[in-house]
Amino acid sequence: MPREQATPAATASAGRSPSAASAVDNLADLVRVQATARADDTALIEGVDAGRSCTWAELDDLVERGAAGLASLGLLAGHRVTICLDTGIDFVVAYLATLRAGLVAVPANPRGATGELVRQLADSRSRVVLADAVTVDTVRAAVIGVAEALEGMGGRGGAPTLVVCGLPPAAGELTLEQLLEPGRPRVVTPHDRERLAALLYTSGTSGAPRGAMLTHRALLANLEQVAAIDPPVMRQDDVVLGLLPLFHVYGLNGVLGQVLNQGATIVLVNTFDPVAMLDAVRTLGLTNLPLAPPVLSAWVGQPDLAQKLRGVRLLISGAAPLDQEQIAEFEAAGGLTVQQGYGLTEAAPVVTSTLTRSGGTSPAGSVGGALAGIELDVRDSAGRPNVDDDPGQVWVRGDNLFSGYWPEGEDGPDADGWYATGDIGLLGSQGELVLVDRLRDLVIVSGFNVYPAEVEDVISAVPGVAEAAVIGVQDEQTGEAVVAYVVPTAGTDEAVLLDGIRDRCEAHLARFKWPREVRLVEELPHSANGKVAKGRLRAAARGEDLGLT
Structure with missing residues (x-):
């Protein structure tokens, strides 16, 4: 069975959460939709101590002021803004303000090396970069090196403007507070789904980090595809753990994007302490836990795990493979079914989910079936559909795919819309995907x-x-x-x-x-x-x- 399309279970209407993404053309407009529908509901909570929070109306106001502030710097539609901030409210505001202003967000690893950031700033030709107390030393050093890097790459231009968050600026720098000053003219938000929204640097299938070009169409399409799953991945009444880093596509669109789409509440966390996090699950009433395998490994030995997770509605593991023994051990200790999915940066990111199967169950070892609107194929080394049961490279087609790698759109989907993922897998009799390995591994x-x-x-x-x-x-x-x-x-x-x-x-x-x-x-x-x-x-x-x- 070489090809798999979304099954009827994936497109069932019963229990489906409404998707705001279908009504907008710019992802940042989701904030305005939620601010209109539930102005005083809490949108963001920062830290397990809930020391800072904001409502949907407050978030919409911050995003509007941030967009106007970026426009006041002379940035034009399509210019890039690098966001090198730790997970928190400031990141969310900077990201959404960038999109609302018609600019392109370039998230950067807040714990990455200086040389890595220099290459990313130079390659993206970012006009602005944001830093906080965690990242400012690295970012300042990187800004100094950008002009030299650009010269070496055959480009021209100066260093980006540095905007610091929560600390005093050095000479020539701005603060986020200055960027958010009220009273500036309101920006006119571009509404074009094919406009570039984000550059996410990934090793892809080549090994060298490249900027995957994700349009508003790709990001919004994946939100709609995930929202079509029944039982729902996220609901408006969910309190969601935002532990996954926002510079990574899973945290950025797979979690934060779906929060924006559904109007849920997210608790943003930038450090992981197993005991404190489990306590927060109970004290903050967390109901939805998108996690990565290391978190499950850290929690599985904690005492009274099932009792501490009693209020959780859904637990999903992604971003890295999870073996069956680890799943069984956690489910026995935690009393929760571990759902899984498969995705990649170039697909914005979700491609399959075990929740697409009836009752949210998939065969052991699989990562579920294709989401609605996504097709899967398994092909041999020559790109021909497999005719036997041997593993082959996984190919994907759907509106959620990227537009190739920055800046020319190279190595994107082919003329028929198919993209070779670089992953090796099999399709089961029910269309479920079983991953075998990475092609480059x-x-x-x-x-x-x-x-x-x-x-x-x-x-x-x-x-x-x-x-x-x-x-x-x-x-x-x-x-x-x-x-x-x-x-x-x-x-x-x-x-x-x-x-x-x-x-x-x-x-x-x-x-x-x-x-x-x-x-x-x-x-x-x-x-x-x-x-x-x-x-x-x-x-x-x-x-x-x-x-x-």
């Missing part, structure tokens, strides 16, 4: 394909393994060889562990899949959304091969 040993996720699953089942990651390294005889990085649990006998890994691999894997080497490490590098940063492992291994480390 594929290891080819003597011409045979090795999917690291398969090897990782085998190794992770060995007692004493806390975490495992598998990569390919160059090998003179086989082209590539498998190397496993393993984090032992505390107190584990390393010799016994290595023997156990070897024995299990020999028992459960074909010989060409066996790790040539198992490296025991204290920790694995992770990205901000909880995924193992395999690129760093490959870079380190390559450095060793070249004698650089």
Whole structure:
């Protein structure tokens, strides 16, 4: 079954939440819709201590003033604004004000390296960058380096204007308070769904960070697609945990975007303390928990977990794979079904959900079926639809897809609207998607394909393994060889562990899949959304091969 379209269960009307996204052409207009419908309802809460909050009417006013402030700087429609702020109300205001002014939002990792930010500022040609107490040192250093970087890239132009939030400005800088000053002329918001809304930098399928060009059409389409799920992913009466970083597409559109669409309340959190967060679930009345796998791992051992999660209506895990053993352990301890989905930055982001299946249940190991309005296909290496049950590359088609990579729209959907995701998967008999691995993580040993996720699953089942990651390294005889990085649990006998890994691999894997080497490490590098940063492992291994480390 090579192709999957949304099933009737995904488009059922019973229980569906109303979608404001269908009535607007600029995502920022969702705030105005909610301010009109529920002016005095709480929209945003900042921190588990609820130290700061705002209603929908207050948020709409802040966004309007912010848009006017940006326009007063001489910015024109389509100019880029980099937002390097920690998760909080200021980020939301800056993001929505940028969109309302017809500008393009460029979220940046608030904990990223200076060099990374220099490249992003230079590549996007951002005219303004916002910073807070967490990011200001990095941003100031990056602003200094932008002019030099632009010159090296063959471009021209000066450094962006720096707007600081919650701290005094240095010479030549502005404050967010100045940007939000009342009394400026109201901006005329462009209403064109094909207008570029956001540049989200992602490694994509190439490995090098590139700006995925997301239009208002893509962002709004995905909000409508998610809102069509029954049972509903989000309702107006939900209090939603906003723990996922807003510079990441899952937090930005998958969570915040749906809050704007449904008029729910979101609690914005920028640090994760397992105990404090669980207490906040109860004290703040959180009902909807969009999470990443590391949170489930941190919570599963907490005492009285089911009691603490008793008021939660829905728990969804995304952004990184979650194995069946981890799901079963959490469901047993927490008393909640763990729903999953699959998405990517280029799809704004949600493509599948286990909630699309009747009763919100999907076969074990799957990430659910396609959302309404989204098509899936699994194709071979030549781009032809698979005719057998072998894994193939997952292709996606839908209005939620991006318009290619900045600035020329390269490597976007093909002429028929299909996009090759770089993920390897299978489609089940009911159209459910089962992910196998990332195409760029594929290891080819003597011409045979090795999917690291398969090897990782085998190794992770060995007692004493806390975490495992598998990569390919160059090998003179086989082209590539498998190397496993393993984090032992505390107190584990390393010799016994290595023997156990070897024995299990020999028992459960074909010989060409066996790790040539198992490296025991204290920790694995992770990205901000909880995924193992395999690129760093490959870079380190390559450095060793070249004698650089």
